[in-house]
Amino acid sequence: xxxxxxxxxxxxxxxxxxxxxxxxxxxxxxxxxxxxxxxxxxxxxxxxxxxxxxxxxxxxxxxxxxxxxxxxxxxxxxxxxxxxxxxxxxxxxxxxxxxxxxxxxxxxxxxxxxxxxxxxxxxxxxxxxxxxxxxxxxxxxxxxxxxxxxxxxxxxxxxxxxxxxxxxxxxxxxxxxxxxxxxxxxxxxxxxxxxxxxxxxxxxxxxxxxxxxxxxxxxxxxxxxxxxxxxxxxxxxxxxxxxxxxxxxxxxxxxxxxxxxxxxxxxxxxxxxxxxxxxxxxxxxxxxxxxxxxxxxxxxxxxxxxxxxxxxxxxxxxxxxxxxxxxxxxxxxxxxxxxxxxxxxxxxxxxxxxxxxxxxxxxxxxxxxxxxxxxxxxxxxxxxxxxxxxxxxxxxxxxxxxxxxxxxxxxxxx
Amino acid sequence: xxxxxxxxxxxxxxxxxxxxxxxxxxxxxxxxxxxxxxxxxxxxxxxxxxxxxxxxxxxxxxxxxxxxxxxxxxxxxxxxxxxxxxxxxxxxxxxxxxxxxxxxxxxxxxxxxxxxxxxxxxxxxxxxxxxxxxxxxxxxxxxxxxxxxxxxxxxxxxxxxxxxxxxxxxxxxxxxxxxxxxxxxxxxxxxxxxxxxxxxxxxxxxxxxxxxxxxxxxxxxxxxxxxxxxxxxxxxxxxxxxxxxxxxxxxxxxxxxxxxxxxx
Ligand SMILES: Nc1ncnc2c1ncn2[C@@H]1O[C@H](COP(=O)(O)OP(=O)(O)O)[C@@H](O)[C@H]1O
Ligand SMILES: [Mg+2]
Numbered sequence: 001x002x003x004x005x006x007x008x009x010x011x012x013x014x015x016x017x018x019x020x021x022x023x024x025x026x027x028x029x030x031x032x033x034x035x036x037x038x039x040x041x042x043x044x045x046x047x048x049x050x051x052x053x054x055x056x057x058x059x060x061x062x063x064x065x066x067x068x069x070x071x072x073x074x075x076x077x078x079x080x081x082x083x084x085x086x087x088x089x090x091x092x093x094x095x096x097x098x099x100x101x102x103x104x105x106x107x108x109x110x111x112x113x114x115x116x117x118x119x120x121x122x123x124x125x126x127x128x129x130x131x132x133x134x135x136x137x138x139x140x141x142x143x144x145x146x147x148x149x150x151x152x153x154x155x156x157x158x159x160x161x162x163x164x165x166x167x168x169x170x171x172x173x174x175x176x177x178x179x180x181x182x183x184x185x186x187x188x189x190x191x192x193x194x195x196x197x198x199x200x201x202x203x204x205x206x207x208x209x210x211x212x213x214x215x216x217x218x219x220x221x222x223x224x225x226x227x228x229x230x231x232x233x234x235x236x237x238x239x240x241x242x243x244x245x246x247x248x249x250x251x252x253x254x255x256x257x258x259x260x261x262x263x264x265x266x267x268x269x270x271x272x273x274x275x276x277x278x279x280x281x282x283x284x285x286x287x288x289x290x291x292x293x294x295x296x297x298x299x300x301x302x303x304x305x306x307x308x309x310x311x312x313x314x315x316x317x318x319x320x321x322x323x324x325x326x327x328x329x330x331x332x333x334x335x336x337x338x339x340x341x342x343x344x345x346x347x348x349x350x351x352x353x354x355x356x357x358x359x360x361x362x363x364x365x366x367x368x369x370x371x372x373x374x375x376x377x378x379x380x381x382x383x384x385x386x387x388x389x390x391x392x393x394x395x396x397x398x399x400x401x402x403x404x405x406x407x408x409x410x411x412x413x414x
Numbered sequence: 415x416x417x418x419x420x421x422x423x424x425x426x427x428x429x430x431x432x433x434x435x436x437x438x439x440x441x442x443x444x445x446x447x448x449x450x451x452x453x454x455x456x457x458x459x460x461x462x463x464x465x466x467x468x469x470x471x472x473x474x475x476x477x478x479x480x481x482x483x484x485x486x487x488x489x490x491x492x493x494x495x496x497x498x499x500x501x502x503x504x505x506x507x508x509x510x511x512x513x514x515x516x517x518x519x520x521x522x523x524x525x526x527x528x529x530x531x532x533x534x535x536x537x538x539x540x541x542x543x544x545x546x547x548x549x550x551x552x553x554x555x556x557x558x559x560x561x562x563x564x565x566x567x568x569x570x571x572x573x574x575x576x577x578x579x580x581x582x583x584x585x586x587x588x589x590x591x592x593x594x595x596x597x598x599x600x601x602x603x604x605x606x607x608x609x610x611x612x613x614x615x616x617x618x619x620x621x622x623x624x625x626x627x628x629x630x631x632x633x634x635x636x637x638x639x640x641x642x643x644x645x646x647x648x649x650x651x652x653x654x655x656x657x658x659x660x661x662x663x664x665x666x667x668x669x670x671x672x673x674x675x676x677x678x
Contacts, residue, residue, distance in 0.1 A: 327497075329555040331555070334555060408499045
C-alpha cells in the first residue's frame, strides 16, 4: 500500500469517527493544557523573582560586607546565632582601607538601615525602611527619582536633613499632595523631602516602596546604629562579573587584617553576593519546580488513562476492522501505518489545541489574579512530546497487538 | 431444483486419491487446493478442542464444491484455514502448488489479497465506508492506482447488479445487497478461489436463492467456488459435496449421489 493511501484511510477514519476522534484529541489537549498552564505559573514566579525581585533589590556584580548574613538559607542554629552576635561590628573606619583595596572603577557605599516610624502633618504615621548611606548607594541600586531631585554631593558630605522617599510612603504620608519640599518627622526631627523615588514594585502583596533614604551624616544615623561609628555594612559594585572574586578577596584580606585574624581562624564577617540571595530563591524554586512537574505529571497520567480508555472502548471495533483489512490482504505494516497517521494527526491537533488553551489559561491567570505567569518554551516541548506520545502509543499499541492476530481471531471480536 | 452445472467440471475420486497420497510433494498447479492431514486444535483453557483432525481435501481449478456437515463439525475452521485466515497446527496445505502452511506473514497477506476471495456469513463490510470503498479495499492493498481501482470496483459491483447503490453505506442496504457487495469485494482482485462460509446463513430464503444464482453464474463462468452450508437445498446448487463430521471428511461425492442419499 502506498503512503498516500494510508494517509487517505487515516483521514477517512478520523472524519467518520468524529466523536472518538474528538475525545482522543481532547484527552491530549487537556493533558498538554494542564502542563503548560501549571508550568507557566511556576516559571512566571521564578522569572518574577529573578528579574523583578532579586534583580531590583540586589544589584548585579555587587557584594555586601556585613558582620552577619542578611539572608539565611535554611535554619540557623542557636550556636551560630550566638557566634554572629559576638562578632565585631563593621566600623566607619573600616571603609577607607576597604575602598583603597578596590579597583578604581568600583562603586561603593556604606549604609545602616532599619525600620522606623515616619510622620507627616497630612497622613497617619507609618513604619518605613530607612537607610542612611554614604557613597554611591543609589547608583549601585539604580534607583532614580520620579519627582523632585536626588541627593547632591553637598547633601551627602555635609549630612543635610533631606530625604528621598518611596512612592507608597509618599502616597500614605501626603495623600493627593506633592510630597516634594514638604516635611517628614523621623525620631522627633524634621527632614525635607527632596524627591520621590522610583517604584521597586511588590511581591506577594508586600510593597517595597515604603523606603526612606537619607545622608549617612544626617541625624537619622543615630536612630539606626546607636553604637558610635558602627555601620550595618558596605556595598561594593565592580564593573564585570569576572572582577567580582578578586575584589572580594581584596576586601577579605583587608578585613581579616583589621580584625587580626590568624590564618587558621575563620572569617568573622561575611561577603554576601547576589548569589546568596539567588541561592535562597533557588531553594524555594526547586520546590516549585517539583510541584510544577508533579502536578502536570498527575494531569497527564489522568489524561493518558482517559485516552487509553477511549481507545480501549474502540479497540474491539478496531480489532474487527483490522481483521477485515487483514483478510483482504493488508500487511501488518499497512495497518500500523494507517493507525500511526491517525493517532499522530489527532494527537498533534490535540497538542496544538492544548498549547493554545494552555497559553490562554496562563494569560487569564496573569490578568485575573496577582500571580505572574510565563509560558516556558520547554513546557511546550515537553507537553507536545508527552501528549503526542501518550496519544500515539494509546492509538498504535492496541492496533499493533491486533495486527499480530490471525485474521479469524481479530474478526471474532465485535 | 433446476440448475445447469453440467459444464462445471468435477474431479474423480481416483484423481483426488492420487494427489492426496503423494505426501510432501507439490501438486500440479491445476490443483488449487490440496490439504493432507490438516489439523487444527484450540486450547480452551487447558481443554483441547480438536476442530480438524486430519483433513485430506483436493480441489481442482473450476470446481464448484459445497462443504456440509453438522454444526461444530469444523466447516468454518476448514474454510478459514483454506482462506489463510487461520493457521493449521499440523498437516500440509498447498495453494496453487505453493505450500501455504509454511508461509510468512507478509506472504500470507499477499495470498489473501491476490488468490482468495472470502465471503462471510456476517458480510464483514466496513460499516462506515460506502459499497464502492468496501469493494475497492483489496485493490488498495494491492497497490492499484485510484482511477483503475474505481473502474474495477464499479465493474465488480455491476457483476452483482449493485452498481446503482455504490454510494450507499452498508446500513443503507438490505442483507442481500450487503452480501452482493461482499461478493463483489471478494471478486474484484480476480482471485483463483472464491470461498464462502454460509453466505446465506443470515438471509431469508428468497434472497438466499438470489445469492445462490450469483454463485452458480460465477461457477459457470469458470470461477472456482467452495461454499460452506448446512442446508441441503443450498448444497444442491453445487457440483460436488464434501461432508465433514467431527473434524474429518465423512464423504466426498458428486452432488447427484449426495442428494439421492438424502432423498431430494
Ligand atoms: N476460536 C475457537 N476457540 C475454541 N474453539 C473453537 C474456536 N473455533 C472453533 N472452535 C471449536 O471447533 C469446533 C469446530 O468449529 P467450527 O469450525 O466453527 O464448526 P462449524 O463451522 O462446522 O460449525 C467446534 O467444536 C468449535 O467449538
Ligand atoms: Mg461455521
